[in-house]
Amino acid sequence: xxxxxxxxxxxxxxxxxxxxxxxxxxxxxxxxxxxxxxxxxxxxxxxxxxxxxxxxxxxxxxxxxxxxxxxxxxxxxxxxxxxxxxxxxxxxxxxxxxxxxxxxxxxxxxxxxxxxxxxxxxxxxxxxxxxxxxxxxxxxxxxxxxxxxxxxxxxxxxxxxxxxxxxxxxxxxxxxxxxxxxxxxxxxxxxxxxxxxxxxxxxxxxxxxxxxxxxxxxxxxxxxxxxxxxxxxxxxxxxxxxxxxxxxx
Amino acid sequence: xxxxxxxxxxxxxxxxxxxxxxxxxxxxxxxxxxxxxxxxxxxxxxxxxxxxxxxxxxxxxxxxxxxxxxxxxxxxxxxxxxxxxxxxxxxxxxxxxxxxxxxxxxxxxxxxxxxxxxxxxxxxxxxxxxxxxxxxxxxxxxxxxxxxxxxxxxxxxxxxxxxxxxxxxxxxxxxxxxxxxxxxxxxxxxxxxxxxxxxxxxxxxxxxxxxxxxxxxxxxxxxxxxxxxxxxxxxxxxxxxxxxxxxxx
DNA sequence: CGTACGCTTGATAACCCTCAAATCTAGTGG
DNA sequence: CCACTAGATTTGAGGGTTATCAAGCGTACG
Numbered sequence: 341x342x343x344x345x346x347x348x349x350x351x352x353x354x355x356x357x358x359x360x361x362x363x364x365x366x367x368x369x370x371x372x373x374x375x376x377x378x379x380x381x382x383x384x385x386x387x388x389x390x391x392x393x394x395x396x397x398x399x400x401x402x403x404x405x406x407x408x409x410x411x412x413x414x415x416x417x418x419x420x421x422x423x424x425x426x427x428x429x430x431x432x433x434x435x436x437x438x439x440x441x442x443x444x445x446x447x448x449x450x451x452x453x454x455x456x457x458x459x460x461x462x463x464x465x466x467x468x469x470x471x472x473x474x475x476x477x478x479x480x481x482x483x484x485x486x487x488x489x490x491x492x493x494x495x496x497x498x499x500x501x502x503x504x505x506x507x508x509x510x511x512x513x514x515x516x517x518x519x520x521x522x523x524x525x526x527x528x529x530x531x532x533x534x535x536x537x538x539x540x541x542x543x544x545x546x547x548x549x550x551x552x553x554x555x556x557x558x559x560x561x562x563x564x565x566x567x568x569x570x571x572x573x574x575x576x577x578x579x580x581x582x583x584x585x586x587x588x589x
Numbered sequence: 590x591x592x593x594x595x596x597x598x599x600x601x602x603x604x605x606x607x608x609x610x611x612x613x614x615x616x617x618x619x620x621x622x623x624x625x626x627x628x629x630x631x632x633x634x635x636x637x638x639x640x641x642x643x644x645x646x647x648x649x650x651x652x653x654x655x656x657x658x659x660x661x662x663x664x665x666x667x668x669x670x671x672x673x674x675x676x677x678x679x680x681x682x683x684x685x686x687x688x689x690x691x692x693x694x695x696x697x698x699x700x701x702x703x704x705x706x707x708x709x710x711x712x713x714x715x716x717x718x719x720x721x722x723x724x725x726x727x728x729x730x731x732x733x734x735x736x737x738x739x740x741x742x743x744x745x746x747x748x749x750x751x752x753x754x755x756x757x758x759x760x761x762x763x764x765x766x767x768x769x770x771x772x773x774x775x776x777x778x779x780x781x782x783x784x785x786x787x788x789x790x791x792x793x794x795x796x797x798x799x800x801x802x803x804x805x806x807x808x809x810x811x812x813x814x815x816x817x818x819x820x821x822x823x824x825x826x827x828x829x830x831x832x833x834x835x836x837x838x
Numbered sequence: 839c840g841t842a843c844g845c846t847t848g849a850t851a852a853c854c855c856t857c858a859a860a861t862c863t864a865g866t867g868g
Numbered sequence: 869c870c871a872c873t874a875g876a877t878t879t880g881a882g883g884g885t886t887a888t889c890a891a892g893c894g895t896a897c898g
Contacts, residue, residue: 360682389825390825406732408732408733408735408736408826409736410736410740410741410821410823411817411821411822411823412821414740414821416735416736416739416740418732418735418736419732430725430728433609433718433721433722433725434722434725434726434729434828436828438729438825438826438828439728439729439732439826461714461717461718462714465710465711465714465717468710468714468717468718468721469682469710469717471721472682472717472720472721472724473682473683475721475724475725475728476679476682476683476724477683478728479679479688479724479727479728479731480683480687480688482728482731482732482735483655483657483667483668483688483731484657485735486657486665486667486731486734486735486738486782487657487658487659487665487667489735489738489739489782490665490738490779490781490782491659491663491665491782492659493852493853493854494853494854524875524876524877525876525877526875526876526877530739532739533735533738533739533740534854534855535854535855535856536876536877537854537855537856537857537877537878537879538853538854538855540876540877540878540879541854541878541879544878556876556877568660572659572660572661572663573660574659574660576638576639576687577657577687577688579683579685579687742884742885742886743885743886773843773844773845774844774845775843775844775845783886783887784886784887784888785844785845786846786847786886786887786888786889787885787886787887789845789846789847790846790847790886793846805844805845
């Protein structure tokens with residue numbers, strides 16, 4: 341219902357149509373989705389484990405993180421969500437939260453009721469497929485995260501996260517190697533599975549090698565092909581039909 | 590059309606209905622799915638990265654692995670699939686393979702054409718939702734893998750994989766702490782992101798501590814609550830409505 | 839019987855975690 | 869405006885964990 345959601349919804353539609361074919365009627369149905377905005381401060385929980393939710397979270401501003409937590413509560417970030425991402429579209433078919441969300445920076449979330457999403461997914465099979473497809477791509481992104489943690493050492497891990505975000509941020513913008521990344525080194529540690537102290541030392545090295553500079557607010561890619569090379573990055577798993585960056589140097 | 594697929598399809602249906610509500614009509618539609626069986630030998634590729642496929646793979650016997658590979662071809666197993674799993678149901682909405690599959694042991698795969706799956710998903714919204722839900726649970730399982738690699742050390746990582754498989758294998762069987770696991774130590778290394786040599790030493794330690802014994806064919810859980818404790822395991826993310834094992838010791 | 843492959847063990851080095859303390863920054867209240 | 873505080877970044881030192889290199893052993897298969 342809120343007007344500010346329109347911008348985020350347009351970004352969301354852009355992501356969907358980049359990957360699925362939707363007609364005008366379907367697009368209108370998505371654009372007409374009702375929503376209610378909420379703002380979260382850094383490190384605040386957006387949805388908690390075990391909770392039952394009745395709305396999905398569309399990121400409007402800031403960065404939200406999907407995380408997993410062990411029995412004793414230790415957290416690991418599994419996926420980052422940037423504006424235009426429907427961070428937990430999956431909750432529509434799985435309202436018992438198993439992938440909780442937290443705000444990484446100050447974050448504006450537009451909450452969209454499940455009934456509305458279920459309604460258009462039932463009415464338009466093409467929308468149901470595009471939502472399913474979204475979940476599939478999520479799984480691929482998270483799978484790439486497993487590859488990242490399982491096979492790469494610290495510098496390559498961080499490089500990979502930056503490469504992925506550079507591509508995902510690019511959508512609908514001109515390919516600038518500078519994008520917002522309001523993430524502390526401690527939080528970055530929870531993304532790449534490294535101790536904060538080691539994150540710090542690794543960033544220092546990446547900066548010294550003229551590959552990458554982070555300042556807690558913005559990411560600056562100093563040498564794209566160097567980063568891609570270090571991370572052994574390929575953008576295939578993101579499944580964009582068209583990608584302007586060259587990822588095979 | 591092959592008869593032997595019936596057993597695997599029944600297992601698949603059991604998994605679906607454990608998590609989604611489906612009517613008799615829908616169940617019959619699933620049971621009537623056509624299929625063609627193929628057998629793969631250990632380490633053989635089932636579907637390759639970049640390939641375009643027109644069928645999904647239902648595991649009949651053995652173990653199949655979904656993996657991710659880096660630009661230079663290094664592989665990391667992202668998820669294991671046991672009999673009754675539709676290993677790449679996601680390919681229905683994403684036919685350009687981004688999550689390739691390989692056989693871990695000798696494996697029988699029943700290939701089910703996409704058109705048949707798309708047809709019943711379009712005809713019955715409840716089926717579309719249950720398929721979508723399957724993708725969501727896949728993502729949760731893979732997310733747990735990220736947690737595993739990002740926060741745990743070698744013994745706990747292996748323990749976690751075993752705990753998960755014990756639960757997933759349990760479906761429709763009596764809760765025995767012994768299940769088939771035809772996986773070499775080298776392959777186990779590609780699951781938990783460890784060097785084979787270190788896998789070996791870790792297994793030795795787990796065996797000495799009377800927690801777990803693997804022989805390349807079968808897994809034997811010697812001390813369930815000890816394993817759960819070591820791995821900080823919770824079965825929540827698997828989203829079974831009913832789980833007989835006690836996972837909170 | 840030979841060969842290939844997986845398992846096992848030892849030694850060494852690289853990587854990363856942990857503890858600890860100093861510096862810097864941003865926000866708060868006097 | 870400045871002192872104060874909490875949190876983030878930075879640096880050092882040490883120890884634990886894991887990778888790497890290498891070699892010996894067992895076993896399955898042709």
